[in-house]
Amino acid sequence: MKTVFSPGQLAHDPKHEISDGELRPAVEIPARAEMVRARILETELGEVLTPEDFGRGPLARVHDGDYLDFLDSFWTRWTNAGRGGEAFPFVWPVRGLSLEPKPDHIDGLLGRYSFDAGTPLGQYSFAAARASANSALTAARLVAGGERSAFALCRPPGHHAAAGYYGGYCFLNNAAIAGQWLRDAGAERVAILDVDYHHGNGTQSIFYERSDVLFLSIHADPREEYPYFLGHAGETGAAAGEGYNANYPLALGADWETWSNALAAAMARIRDFAPDTLVISLGLDAYEKDPISRFRLASEDFTRMGAALAGLGLPTIFVMEGGYAVEALGVNCVNTLAGFEGG
Numbered sequence: 001m002k003t004v005f006s007p008g009q010l011a012h013d014p015k016h017e018i019s020d021g022e023l024r025p026a027v028e029i030p031a032r033a034e035m036v037r038a039r040i041l042e043t044e045l046g047e048v049l050t051p052e053d054f055g056r057g058p059l060a061r062v063h064d065g066d067y068l069d070f071l072d073s074f075w076t077r078w079t080n081a082g083r084g085g086e087a088f089p090f091v092w093p094v095r096g097l098s099l100e101p102k103p104d105h106i107d108g109l110l111g112r113y114s115f116d117a118g119t120p121l122g123q124y125s126f127a128a129a130r131a132s133a134n135s136a137l138t139a140a141r142l143v144a145g146g147e148r149s150a151f152a153l154c155r156p157p158g159h160h161a162a163a164g165y166y167g168g169y170c171f172l173n174n175a176a177i178a179g180q181w182l183r184d185a186g187a188e189r190v191a192i193l194d195v196d197y198h199h200g201n202g203t204q205s206i207f208y209e210r211s212d213v214l215f216l217s218i219h220a221d222p223r224e225e226y227p228y229f230l231g232h233a234g235e236t237g238a239a240a241g242e243g244y245n246a247n248y249p250l251a252l253g254a255d256w257e258t259w260s261n262a263l264a265a266a267m268a269r270i271r272d273f274a275p276d277t278l279v280i281s282l283g284l285d286a287y288e289k290d291p292i293s294r295f296r297l298a299s300e301d302f303t304r305m306g307a308a309l310a311g312l313g314l315p316t317i318f319v320m321e322g323g324y325a326v327e328a329l330g331v332n333c334v335n336t337l338a339g340f341e342g343g
């Protein structure tokens with residue numbers, strides 16, 4: 001399986017995040033991608049390609065223009081306000097407050113275009129996020145061109161980013177951008193299965209009213225876990241998308257037996273939908289030793305996951321999402337991909 005990765009993705013290099021009432025060391029760091037790349041080379045999974053630049057077009061098919069403009073202008077506005085380093089939002093337009101008119105001040109804009117305070121935004125975050133999206137798009141193009149599968153080594157991740165806001169370490173929704181690009185390239189139906197420990201709220205929200213993209217997510221119950229405000233079992237889609245969204249929230253502590261039952265249910269839904277292409281939002285944070293997560297998958301379970309997914313027999317794009325046990329990340333990620341190739 002070919003991997004797509006750009007060194008430009010490493011330019012987003014956050015030092016801190018707001019977590020547990022403290023300014024803590026950031027966990028979504030460049031070393032994550034380095035670990036995975038090193039393991040791919042060590043195991044000879046396949047070639048590692050540099051992405052092509054697809055420009056703004058495919059990003060704007062998923063994200064709002066004013067949101068992309070905000071990301072583009074962030075650093076100028078931030079430094080013009082006399083700031084430097086990393087920005088964190090601290091005020092949001094929640095119930096009863098107004099999205100319009102948009103604030104002029106960067107502090108207002110940060111809240112207008114985000115949903116959490118846990119995501120550091122720095123000088124090179126947008127450039128790195130664009131490089132990450134280009135990796136997803138290049139992997140999509142490989143599969144559209146006839147490869148059975150491809151791996152987009154995306155980082156920063158994407159699945160928490162919605163059409164108009166960032167959060168959860170995500171700025172551009174790589175899986176959604178790839179899925180939409182596949183539709184535009186001629187796929188009639190695309191399924192996106194999100195196996196990250198956290199619910200893919202951004203991806204769900206982007207496709208919630210559409211029947212051409214089926215979104216499914218296996219994740220920690222949002223009553224107990226981030227992102228808290230989306231990902232419940234009763235969210236089945238709306239309008240034309242009714243019936244085309246499927247959430248499988250699991251209790252904290254879920255092991256492979258519990259997790260794989262949800263996977264079997266999700267795979268049955270995917271088979272019924274009969275997509276042309278499958279996109280896997282590949283979070284590795286369901287791992288038992290993940291520092292911020294509370295599922296109990298072992299490294300060998302990721303091999304099982306990959307092998308099970310191969311059983312769908314679909315052209316498949318893997319798009320990396322979360323996973324913070326940096327030392328084990330390469331093994332767990334490549335286990336999934338090698339499991340798919342052997343399955």
Ligand code: Q9C
Nearest residue numbers: 019020118157168292321322
């Ligand atoms: N005290 C992804 O996996 N909050 N994002 C963690 C820990 C945010 C995870 C707080 C978790 C976001 C892509």
Ligand code: ZN
Nearest residue numbers: 196197198322
């Ligand atoms: Zn996650």
